[in-house]
Every structure is written in C-alpha cells, then in structure tokens.
Amino acid sequence: MINHHFDDVPRSYLFSEVARRVQTYRQAHPDKSLIHMGIGDVTRPLCPPVVQAMQAASAEQGQADSFRGYGPEQGYPFLRQAISGYYESMGVQVDPADIFVSDGAKSDLGNLPDLFTTDCRVLIPDPVYPVYRDTNLMAGRPVAYLDATRENGFLPLPDDSLDAQLIYLCSPGNPTGAAYDKAGLTRWVEYAREHDAVILYDAAYESFIRSGVPRTIYEIPGAEECAIEVCSLSKTAGFTGTRCGYTVVPRTLVREGMNLHDMWLRRQSTKMNGVAYPVQRAAEAVFTPAGLAGCRESIDAYLRSAAVVARVLDDLGIWYCGGKDSPYLWMECPRGMDSWAFFDALLENAGVVGTPGSGFGRNGEGYFRLSAFAGEQQAAEAMARMADWLRRG
Ligand code: PLP
Numbered sequence: 001m002i003n004h005h006f007d008d009v010p011r012s013y014l015f016s017e018v019a020r021r022v023q024t025y026r027q028a029h030p031d032k033s034l035i036h037m038g039i040g041d042v043t044r045p046l047c048p049p050v051v052q053a054m055q056a057a058s059a060e061q062g063q064a065d066s067f068r069g070y071g072p073e074q075g076y077p078f079l080r081q082a083i084s085g086y087y088e089s090m091g092v093q094v095d096p097a098d099i100f101v102s103d104g105a106k107s108d109l110g111n112l113p114d115l116f117t118t119d120c121r122v123l124i125p126d127p128v129y130p131v132y133r134d135t136n137l138m139a140g141r142p143v144a145y146l147d148a149t150r151e152n153g154f155l156p157l158p159d160d161s162l163d164a165q166l167i168y169l170c171s172p173g174n175p176t177g178a179a180y181d182k183a184g185l186t187r188w189v190e191y192a193r194e195h196d197a198v199i200l201y202d203a204a205y206e207s208f209i210r211s212g213v214p215r216t217i218y219e220i221p222g223a224e225e226c227a228i229e230v231c232s233l234s235k236t237a238g239f240t241g242t243r244c245g246y247t248v249v250p251r252t253l254v255r256e257g258m259n260l261h262d263m264w265l266r267r268q269s270t271k272m273n274g275v276a277y278p279v280q281r282a283a284e285a286v287f288t289p290a291g292l293a294g295c296r297e298s299i300d301a302y303l304r305s306a307a308v309v310a311r312v313l314d315d316l317g318i319w320y321c322g323g324k325d326s327p328y329l330w331m332e333c334p335r336g337m338d339s340w341a342f343f344d345a346l347l348e349n350a351g352v353v354g355t356p357g358s359g360f361g362r363n364g365e366g367y368f369r370l371s372a373f374a375g376e377q378q379a380a381e382a383m384a385r386m387a388d389w390l391r392r393g
Pocket of ligand 1: 040103104105106107129170173174202204231232233234240244245
C-alpha cells in the first residue's frame with residue numbers, strides 16, 4: 001500500500017546539519033559575528049516595475065469588471081508571448097505554444113518524470129542539485145551517476161559506454177557554477193538524438209551568464225527534438241518567494257510514437273490549475289525593458305560579490321570553478337581537508353559559513369560551495385577573514 005521507495009531517498013541532512021553546527025558555534029561564541037556564504041536564496045528585493053505590475057493585477061482581482069477566475073493551465077498567453085520574446089533576444093525561436101508557465105523549476109523538475117516509465121534509465125551528474133536524484137528515487141527509478149570531477153571541469157561529457165534514456169543537465173550548475181560551452185552541449189544533443197534519449201535541461205541560472213556560453217539548450221541545432229528546458233524566475237528576477245517559472249516542451253519532441261508536449265499538457269491540465277494571475281503579470285513585467293534592466297542590476301551585484309570571492313581564491317592559489325557565469329563558486333578544500341572538516345575549520349577560525357560539497361554527491365567530497373548572494377561587503381569581509389586564517393597557517 002505504501003511507496004517504500006521513500007526509504008531509498010537519503011535523509012535531507014545537508015542544510016539541517018549546517019544549521020545544527022552553526023547553532024552550536026553561536027552558543028559557544030555569542031559575541032562573534034558570522035557571515036553566511038552558503039545562501040542559496042536571493043537577498044535583493046523584486047525590482048519596482050515587477051512590484052507595480054503585481055500590485056495593479058491584485059487590484060484588478062478586487063474589481064468586478066476585471067476579476068479573473070481560473071486561468072489557462074499552460075499560463076496566460078501574454079506571459080508565454082513575453083517568454084518567447086525573451087528567447088528571441090537570445091537568438092532562439094521558441095513558439096509560445098511550446099511554453100508552460102509553472103510555479104517554479106523545482107515543481108516541474110519533480111513532475112516531468114511522470115512522462116517516463118519507472119524502469120526508464122536515468123542519468124544524473126554527481127555532484128548536482130539533489131532534486132533530480134530524490135524525485136527519481138521516490139518513484140523507484142534506477143539512477144546512474146555521471147562523474148563530474150576536477151579533471152572534466154565538473155562538466156562531464158557523454159561517451160558510448162553510457163546507456164541512458166533520461167539525462168539531467170544543469171548549466172550553469174548548482175553547486176559547481178560550471179557552465180557548458182556550445183561544443184559540450186552539442187555533444188549531449190548528438191548523444192540524445194543518436195540514442196533516442198531525452199535531456200532535461202535546467203537553466204535556472206542562465207541569467208548569470210556573461211561569457212557567451214549558451215543560455216539555452218535550444219541554441220544547439222536539433223535540441224528541439226531531444227530536450228526539455230526548465231527555467232525559473234527565482235534567480236533571474238528574485239522570485240524565490242513569489243514563485244514563477246517556465247518549461248519548454250517542444251511539439252517536435254517525440255519518443256516511441258508519443259508526443260511529449262501533448263503528454264505534458266495532459267498531465268498539467270489534470271494535476272495543476274495554473275499560477276496566480278498577479279504573479280503572471282509580475283512575471284510579464286520581468287521581460288519588459290525596465291524589468292530586464294532592474295533584474296540585471298541585481299544579478300550584476302551578485303556577480304560583483306562572486307568576483308570578490310574569486311579574486312581572493314586566486315590570490316590564495318586555491319583551485320575553483322564557477323563564479324563567472326554563476327552565483328556559486330566551487331572550491332577545493334585547502335590542505336587536503338574533507339568538506340565537513342573545512343566547514344568546521346572555516347567556521348571556527350573565520351566565523352564564515354559555507355556549504356560542504358559532499359552534501360551534493362560523492363564527487364563533492366573535498367570541495368566546498370561559496371555563494372555570492374550575500375552582499376559585496378559581506379563577501380569581502382568573509383574572504384578577508386578566510387585569507388587571514390589560511391595565511392596565519
Ligand atoms: N534548479 C536549480 C539548479 C536550483 O538551484 C534551484 C533552486 O535553488 C531550482 C532549480 C529551483 O528553482 P525554483 O525556485 O524555481 O523552484
């Protein structure tokens with residue numbers, strides 16, 4: 001009667017253990033200041049055009065002549081059109097009819113496996129955002145892991161020894177901040193097309209890309225026949241608490257005679273009743289020139305914090321990736337420490353909190369995630385303390 005596969009899912013230990021150790025430290029050192037460099041949430045507010053749009057739409061809901069009840073399950077056409085325009089600004093054609101508005105990337109990433117059988121062979125990079133693994137383990141699907149390591153820049157590529165049907169890719173990645181270039185993504189698209197696999201591409205951090213690597217998998221020819229792209233306004237526009245995202249399921253994606261777009265529409269219209277109208281109006285405002293400029297200001301600020309962190313790691317001669325097209329920096333723990341040993345030592349000696357890499361998978365052991373969502377000053381202070389401690393020896 002009960003789904004015992006829930007027993008296969010590792011307990012979510014990482015952030016509760018971080019909180020427990022921080023609490024212990026606070027009790028022992030009530031007078032010491034702590035800097036949080038482990039935050040995975042945004043810290044800057046919504047920009048004014050977005051707030052104004054949400055307020056105006058909320059007011060509409062209070063008037064008989066503008067009130068709206070249930071909206072279209074796939075999202076309002078005005079928002080799907082705006083998202084399609086955003087893709088166009090990246091030089092990519094995505095038909096509004098292929099776009100599904102959601103309450104965020106996590107729900108869609110968790111729900112998309114409904115389109116696949118429970119014996120479908122899933123491939124997930126390690127280390128990675130744990131939702132991909134946990135959602136498949138809950139359904140009892142066999143999961144294989146793909147090693148992301150320092151040697152491959154934490155950007156593993158396919159080879160013919162792989163036997164995967166459903167492949168998760170995240171670029172720029174969480175936790176590593178590493179982003180695939182065109183050649184790397186082309187390899188994946190070619191693999192998926194040759195093997196009739198499907199790529200679930202998580203582009204939640206695309207708006208941080210400044211280096212010219214692809215911001216969408218649809219920059220790669222043929223991706224519309226093998227890839228679903230999941231994106232979110234959480235990091236793009238500070239919507240972590242407002243909740244809105246979007247997923248592209250191209251109508252050209254067909255496997256075993258089944259059209260995945262039609263299946264997803266059927267699934268969503270059966271199990272979901274859309275996203276709040278004021279939130280969709282707020283999301284529409286993100287894609288106006290004023291909205292895009294406001295969001296860019298926040299992302300630029302996060303990237304400045306990331307640059308502060310990167311500079312100090314460079315000075316210290318510590319290997320890292322990320323931080324250029326991403327709010328995350330993924331550093332090797334100094335002195336051969338394991339992830340938790342470095343967490344404890346950094347906390348004790350510098351009063352800085354980060355995230356142990358081992359919490360994101362086996363290959364994360366010996367690495368550590370720093371995030372740039374704390375302000376620039378906080379980042380500078382945290383890194384000065386880390387450098388001071390490491391140089392003291
Ligand atoms: N994908 C990745 C890689 C993430 O890091 C996160 C959130 O941290 C999400 C998806 C979830 O995004 P959302 O807030 O849209 O659910």
